[in-house]
Amino acid sequence: MLTTEPKKLVILGGGTGGTLAANRMRKVYDESDLTIDVIDQNNEHVYQPGLLFVPFGLAEPDEIVRPRDRQLKKSINYHLSEIDAVDIETSNVSLRNGTTLEYDALLVATGSILQPEETEGLDGPGWLETVFTFYDMAGATALAKKLETFNSGRLVINVIDMPIKCPVAPLEFAFLADWYFTERGVRDDITITYVTPLDGAFTKPTASATLSSLLQEKNIELVTEFNTGEVDGAEGTLTGFDGTVIEFDLAVVVPLHGGAAYVHDSPGLGDELGFIPTNNATLQSEVAPNIFVLGDAADVPASKAGSVTHFEGEVLVQNLESFLDGRELDAAFDGHANCFIETGFSKALLIDFNYETEPLPGHYPGPIGLPLLKESRINHLGKLMFQPFYWHGLLKGRDIPGIGADMPSHGKHRVSS
C-alpha cells in the first residue's frame, strides 16, 4: 500500500464545538491519516452555563473554567493565538503569531462574541457600576459583588436584540433574582422588570405562555417589543428607538452578539453580523465546500446553545468524515435543542425542541423521564449534574446513553394552538 500524506483538519475555536469535534474526529482517524490543529485566542475554557450562577454566589469562577488544551486528546495540536483571517480561495488560515495553516477541511467553531459597543451608551458611564452583563466572567463576577449590597430599587433585565446565546438564560436570571432577593429578605423592596424585543417571554408560543405565567407568579413585570436604542447608566435609563424610557437602579443587559472579529477580515466567509452561512442539515458552509461550521458561529435557525452544538457534533463528524473520504454528505441535523431553565427555589423546567417542533409538555427522553415545560426539583438536579458530564463526557466526544442527536417525539404532548 502507498503511504500518503495525512489530510489536514484545522479547527477554529477550542470551546464546546471545537473541542468535542476534535476529540470525536481523533477517535475516527489516527495521526497518520489526519492531523488536527485547534486554534484559540486564550487558554480558558469556560463552562458557559455556569456564568448564570456566578452573580448569585452559587458558582465560583474557578469552578467553571479549565484550560482549553487539557480538554483535547494528546495527538491534537493546540495553537494559542488570535486568528487574523481565513483565505477561502487558497484554504489557508493565518494566525496573529505568524503561523499559516493550510487545510483540507476547516471547521469554524469560534462561537459568538458580545458587542456592547454596538449599543449607544451601553459600555459608557455606569458600565459595571449600575449596568452589568452576566454573559462573561468579568461581568458576572462584578455583578455578584453588586447584588450583595443591592437592597432596594428597580432591577431591569434587558435583552437588546436577538440572536443571543442561550435565549432562556436572561429569564433564568430573572427567576433566580426573585429567589435570591427573597432569601435575603429584601424582595418586597425590589421591583424586577424583564424587557425584551420579542412579542412574548420567549421565541416559541407554548413555552412563551408557560414562562409568561411563571414571571407573573413571581411578580416579575414583562415588557415586550421594546427595542433598546440607548442605555444611560449614569441617568439610569433605557431609551427605546421609539423614544419610550424605562428607568432603573440596576440594569442587567444582554448585549448584541456577533461572529468573531476575524470573520469580518476574511472575504466571503461571513454575513453582515459575522455568522457563517451554513446548510441547516449538513452543517457544511455555503461559502466553500471544505468549510464546515459548528455551534454559535453558524447562521442556522437553531438556538445558540451548548446543547445544540452537542447534538450537531454527531452529524458534523459523520459529514466531515464523508467529505474527507470523498463521499456524499448524508447525515442531517434536525435542529434539536434541550435546555434546563432554572426557576429558583431549587426547581427547574426542561424544554426540548427542534427546527420544526416547538417546546411541548410531556416527558423527556420518553414517556418515563424528566417532566417537560413543568417546574420540578429533578430538573434542577439534572441541570446541576450536567457540569461533570460536560467536562468528562460531552467534550471527550462520548454519547449519553439513551440521548440521541435527533429530537425524540414519543413522550411529548401535542398542543392545539
Next chain:
Amino acid sequence: MTSKLLAGAEIEVNDEGFFVDANQWTEDMATELAEECGVPTPLTEQHWTVLHYMRQEYFEKGTGPTVRKLGKSSGVSIKELYQLFPKGPAKLAARVAGIPKPRGCI
C-alpha cells in the same frame, strides 16, 4: 389566509397582512400598504431605498433581513429606520415591500 384588493389587483395575504407571494407586489401598492400599518406617508426616497433593499434580500436569501442587518447594509441607520418605520422596521418594511413575514431569530 385571505385575499384583498390592492391597486385594483387581488392579493393573497396571511393573517397578519403579509404578502404570501412577493411577485404580486407592484410599487403603486406601497403607499396604501404603508397607511394600513402606520408608516408615515408620503413615502420618502429613504423609504424606497429600504423597500427595494428588502425585496432584493428576500429574492436572494428567501427571507427579509432583521433590523440589525438592515442597519448594517441597507445604507440607512437603525435610528433612521425606526423613524421611517416606527415600532418595527423589519416587520413593517417587509409588509410595505410586499414580502412574506421575515423568519427572524430563534
